[in-house]
Amino acid sequence: MSRLVAVSNRVGSLRGATRAGGLAVALAEALQTRRGLWFGWSGEVVEQSADQVRRQTAGGVTRATVDLTTVEHDDYYNGFANACLWPLFHYRLDLTSFDRRFYDSYQRVNRRFAHALIPLLRDDDLVWVHDYHLLPFGDMLRDAGCEQKLGFFLHIPFPVREVFTTLPMHDRLARALMAYDLIGFQTDGDVQRFRDYVLREAGGRRDGDTLTAYGRTVTVKAFPIGIDAEQFAEMAASDEAGRDAARLKAAIFNRVQIIGVDRLDYTKGIPERFHAYQTLLENYPDTHGQISFLQIAPTSRGEVPEYIHLRHELETLAGHINGRFAQLDWTPLRYINRAITRRQLAGLYRMSRIGFVTPLRDGMNLVAKEYVAAQDPDDPGVLVLSRFAGSVKQMPAALIVNPYDTAGVAETLQKARHMPLAERCARYQELMKGLIENNVGKWSDDFVGTLERLGAEMALA
Structure with missing residues (x-):
């Protein structure tokens, strides 16, 4: 069984996860079953860049975290992620900031996170990246030589093409998403909206659940998240x-x-x-x-x-x-x-x-x-x-x-x-x-199982 590596903007605690709620509930059982690694931001903000990765293992699961600088927190997190992508993906163009400085910081932080994770990966890992903070993370991993199976899940809605294309760098983010092997959305509607963008803006091709564009073929499906x-x-x-x-x-x-x-x-x-x-x-x-x-x-x-x-x-x-x-x-x-x-x-x-x-x-x-x-x-x-x-x-x-x-x-x-x-x-x-x-266990099992099957199919091809 391959190890699961979960990547999210913020790494939570698995201790008492079922009582606390949130992403920890969704990931707890899958990470514990696969003796996994959870990587992301520590929640700490520091004045100067600190690339040190802190690791802590408990119950067979390793938490690996890095800090953000004050500037990164302002521009990557508060800026591009939450002042641009969050309102845009929720159809609030009136609240969306299209500041290029925010986007540049977003790219730098995703690249820094990717380079921090690479040394921790094993050859047969399954890497599962979460949410809008990390859209280009898989592309950064590929640039750094990562060949592991990569999956991405978007927890928020994906907007219609006419809204997504208001983002000046929409094509670069869409191209980056195609670096994943599996892209998961909450609903069939989100899948249809992403598919419409790729087919009509990127000249992509569809074959069942797969999309081909930018020289890559990706499986795109809905995995509606549940609760226990x-x-x-x-x-x-x-x-x-x-x-x-x-x-x-x-x-x-x-x-x-x-x-x-x-x-x-x-x-x-x-x-x-x-x-x-x-x-x-x-x-x-x-x-x-x-x-x-x-x-x-x-x-x-x-x-x-x-x-x-x-x-x-x-x-x-x-x-x-x-x-x-x-x-x-x-x-x-x-x-x-x-x-x-x-x-x-x-x-x-x-x-x-x-x-x-x-x-x-x-x-x-x-x-x-x-x-x-x-x-x-x-x-x-x-x-x-x-x-x-x-x-x-x-x-x-x-x-x-x-x-x-x-x-x-x-x-x-x-x-x-x-x-x-x-x-x-x-x-x-x-x-x-x-x-x-359709509980939370089924959600994680379905996503990880699909990613694992894609890896097996690629190995046989």
Whole structure:
């Protein structure tokens, strides 16, 4: 069995991964099974370049990390990755910075990371690179002589060709992606959009799941990421989660609870969600005093102006809604701008009648899956889900909404509020069945298994 080498912008901890969530959950089992290596940024920012690779091995898995300098963090991470690619891939051209200096730093950091990894590789390794921070990483490895099988997975959406081509260096990034042997996306829609770009902009050819362009042939497929639904369900039903949920239930006096959980980001549609909730209160007076909306949105990239503005906008909206509708014994909207533990979240999901997940654009959105997994099978809640979340294709039993349709979302919330138990149970059972069949283990097994098969086929050719 080949060793798995996972590469990501940030290297997380595998200790307690299933409790912490994130990429560590997705990679933990695969790395441990294959006695793997996880390589990337340490999370540390230093003043001067330090090319030293720090290694630490525990449980058969080696974490290998390098630091970023202050300039690299500003230009590669905050700059090109998060001020250019992130908004662009989420269709926010109005927020996209096309600064060439950022791109040059992005290239340099990817090249430095590649040269730091090369000495750690074995001949039969499978290298699995993750996300938009590292689009050209495989090309840098090839330039340095790497002949191992290389796979890449994009966790965020891939934009339509007309949006991607607004990026001045779109052709160079597309060419660099073709250095991989396998490219994975969250959805078939993402695959189609990438395929359309390669065929129409690069003059490529398609044969089934393969694309040929720039002198390379690459397999391109969808690998929708999942969660460990059964483990999360156990967590939600635990005594500890139950205690936290009971505290909130007592605080809202057993009212119908709506919950939204998101990282504070302009892609998540939180202002639109607040407006839809306000419309619910306006259009359906019977909701007054009978419902409570809890929005949890921990701050991310708090120093970036767009995120500062978003936080202020949400605070203003929350104050306006509560000021207009609150009663002496009822606060309509509770807005929490800090993180809470995953176990606490599980308990809050379980006692919430409605899961409110309405991103404007999302690669997958695992909150939707966690909300369903946390439900009480005998009295489950209802998932209200944006049609623009990648998870929507796997979750057709949710109530699907257009987050830009404020009145329509409000109407759907009212429908969810009054949904009969029998229908809630039927929808939950269908959703949970899909979560178990397409869990996070299947995602990693499918991707790594495909990459391994490609290597075997090449060896026989």
